[in-house]
Amino acid sequence: MFLPLKDTNPLRVIPFQIVTVGLIAACVATFLWQVPLPEEAGFEAILSFGLIPAVFFDFKDLPPDLAVIPAGATLITSMFMHAGWLHLGGNMLYLWVFGDNIEDAMGHVKFLVFYVICGVAATLAHGLSDPDSISPLIGASGAVSGILGAYLLLHPRVRVIVLLFYRVPLPLPAFIVLGGWVALQVYNVYLDGGLPDGDGGGTAWWAHIGGFAAGMLLILVMKRKNLPLFDRGRY
Template sequence: MFPIRDSIPRVHKPWAVWSILLLNIAVFMLQQGMTEQMLVSFLHLYGVVPARFTSPEWALFAGYPRGGYIAFLTHMFIHGGWLHIIANMWTLWIFADNIEDVMGPVRFVLFYLACGLSATVVHILFNADSTIPVVGASGAIAGVMGAYLLLYPHAKVFTLIPVLFFPLFFELPAAIYLGIWFLTQFFSGVTSIVAPQQGGGIAWWAHLGGFAAGIVLLPYFRRNDRCYFCYRPDPARRTAVVEPPRRG
């Protein structure tokens, strides 16, 4: 599945989302000017290599410098190829502006980084001995998607689903789209444990960790006075209320 657009309009200009997009693109273009050897060194130094932090003796033997914890931040802005960055940045563009609407730019940046960090920690828990660098914004973006599920389950996501060679388009409720996405990540994550060779080089558990972090952290970063079009349960009527837009 690939999201094309959603039905929730934004109210404020998403300055934080635009800044994150530009920073990711700038880093990716910097990577394009590197030689293969430079790129490999760059990915190992500024991506997160789990064994580097779980086995310090091995890391020193392998030639990693001491420390290197900045990688837990920098890895979110590094991508492994054109398809990787296009898919991540497009998904960020679809879902993140409405989350920034609810939080404001400063809170959104902190939320985004916290989700990315949580995603990486979960990945390390399931891949402690891995010597493969983890790079990409998908863990942080998964956190955005988790928050979106809570705030806008009633939204519609116009979705591309390729069937064989035929592109099919569907308008799915956000709760259905994100639920299918989550189940796909979960079963792929379980498969990566049972049959590691089937993992496809994707950090499935980082996606799941980021998604869960987005759900857990949302109440600490949201601002109710900016909750435009949000879904609010109304126990008295056993229904839900969708807030009208308010401009602050």
């Protein structure tokens, strides 16, 4: 519906969004490692480093050649794996547009902690929605969803330049862009219960909602004390 291109919300405290750029670089580097793998090896990498709810929650075992890291570690590694260029590109675009202002709002170290916690919360929300699932969960979208939740509370009226229906450039307030985004997630949960398709190719809507909620809660305690909520920002 909305494809964000940029916001009109300059940095106020930090000179450069080093963690945001570093996270993008890490995700891109991980995907570039995935790309040349043969099809079977690529799928095995996703099984090894993605989070499989049945393994994490029900303590089912992966074959020894796939269990290369502890199941708990996949809470982190799954955030850096992606299923394709569009999956990667969409997540990195949202991270680039909205992540810098959240990093600015709390500082570099806190932002990295915030990102990881949101990603873990998103992964747990997805896993708890279907703990017996054997489909691996991968992608940064849960952590990025946390950024969107925080941005909605901090800068709801800042203008975001979007492509409406991926064609028409249009400046819209962030509360419309992000409110529309979260409404779409809730609608899809209503349609299919928030679970991806049985072949693992669907979207984990509960992960998005879990990450979004975590971001809204965490920003309340992690933002700079002198930064108000619902800030108009600068156009």
